[in-house]
Amino acid sequence: MSAITVLNHATVLDVQSGELWPQRRVVIQDGRIVRLEPMSVEAPEARAAELVQLDLRGKTLLPGLIDAHVHVLAWTANLRELNNASPHYNAHRAAGIMQGMLLRGFTTVRDAAGADFGLKRAVEEGLLVGPRLFICGRALSQTGGHADSRAAGEIAVETLSTPVAFGTVVDGVPEVRRATREEIRRGADHIKLMLGGGVASPTDRLTNDQYSLEEIRAAVEEAGMADLYVMAHTYTARSVNRAIECGVRSLEHCNLIDESSVELFLKHNAWMVPTLVTYQALAQEGVSAGLPKDVEHKIYLVLDKGILALEMAYKAGVNLAYGTDLLGAMHRCQLEEFAIRAQVQPNLEVIRAATLYAARLLRAEGHLGVVAPGAYADLIAVEGNPLEDIRVLTNPGRHLKLVMKGGTVYHQVH
Numbered sequence: 001m002s003a004i005t006v007l008n009h010a011t012v013l014d015v016q017s018g019e020l021w022p023q024r025r026v027v028i029q030d031g032r033i034v035r036l037e038p039m040s041v042e043a044p045e046a047r048a049a050e051l052v053q054l055d056l057r058g059k060t061l062l063p064g065l066i067d068a069h070v071h072v073l074a075w076t077a078n079l080r081e082l083n084n085a086s087p088h089y090n091a092h093r094a095a096g097i098m099q100g101m102l103l104r105g106f107t108t109v110r111d112a113a114g115a116d117f118g119l120k121r122a123v124e125e126g127l128l129v130g131p132r133l134f135i136c137g138r139a140l141s142q143t144g145g146h147a148d149s150r151a152a153g154e155i156a157v158e159t160l161s162t163p164v165a166f167g168t169v170v171d172g173v174p175e176v177r178r179a180t181r182e183e184i185r186r187g188a189d190h191i192k193l194m195l196g197g198g199v200a201s202p203t204d205r206l207t208n209d210q211y212s213l214e215e216i217r218a219a220v221e222e223a224g225m226a227d228l229y230v231m232a233h234t235y236t237a238r239s240v241n242r243a244i245e246c247g248v249r250s251l252e253h254c255n256l257i258d259e260s261s262v263e264l265f266l267k268h269n270a271w272m273v274p275t276l277v278t279y280q281a282l283a284q285e286g287v288s289a290g291l292p293k294d295v296e297h298k299i300y301l302v303l304d305k306g307i308l309a310l311e312m313a314y315k316a317g318v319n320l321a322y323g324t325d326l327l328g329a330m331h332r333c334q335l336e337e338f339a340i341r342a343q344v345q346p347n348l349e350v351i352r353a354a355t356l357y358a359a360r361l362l363r364a365e366g367h368l369g370v371v372a373p374g375a376y377a378d379l380i381a382v383e384g385n386p387l388e389d390i391r392v393l394t395n396p397g398r399h400l401k402l403v404m405k406g407g408t409v410y411h412q413v414h
């Protein structure tokens, strides 16, 4: 019989009902939760030989957090520097970033460009300490698009053979199909398209649409043939709307959407993944973290609008998941997104975006994002009640007492 871990006297936050269940016992075996019951029920394993017991009296037990928009390779905000560095060096930097994420309580992250099957394998084999990794490999970008890191005077372009990079530049339906198939071949969990201008890209304007409808549909079709979905980098209503109408399922950032976008989100059951904290962090310290000075002005085109877009989408009932999109030294702000969103949403809804809802987006419902029998034992314990005070989640040094992934304890403070 394999080892059993028992968490005793926990107050469980059931994210589904929004209720706190005091005095619960959580029994874990083979990396999964096998039982969740009141302490008053007799525990048959009390006499088992291989048994680890933890006392969580006075602590709130939540599902491990999920960040649905990260870049684990982004050790600098200068994406050109990143693309030009050795992939081995980048992997070592990613290891530190992923460990930081896990120790903040994120037991699963969805990478939105850069991480590949090698990093994913290293985490699965326990060579790297980090969250479960959902990957897309390289993001697909058109010439001059958000993942084209060349300055206007540069000619050489990253090609499909570039081993580790944020993006690959491909144009036209045949190239988009080939690049999508290539990422599927390399183990992608989802496909990422750059469908509009971005802050960190040197030559595009934020309001540019990128890729033709035919190119977007080609990627969506190829992804769908492999039972995968497409996520897209988009800011404006126009770029969000054309993406949703082409079948893109997960729309990132979305700072500049309007009511017409909200209608389409609802009609197509699409997902919105705001990443508000990254603009706050970029405005405060982006340049010192490596963001080229000549693109800094682009931050202010999206900084203030994002929270209004979130509020509008939330009130209308759009599917929302937690995302951060932080780069370089700014990764330490990963939990601040909770506090920003709590300005316009109840704490429970923000917590659901980082657990229950994010698991739905990842198509891992029942396995991730809940404290329930059958789910992975990805759990965090905090001191205090995050339903009443969101700062219980944003100050891990003070409140985070336990981080467990797949039944293994990575952080524990008594």
Ligand SMILES: [Zn+2]
Pocket: 069, 070, 071, 112, 325
């Ligand atoms: Zn991103």
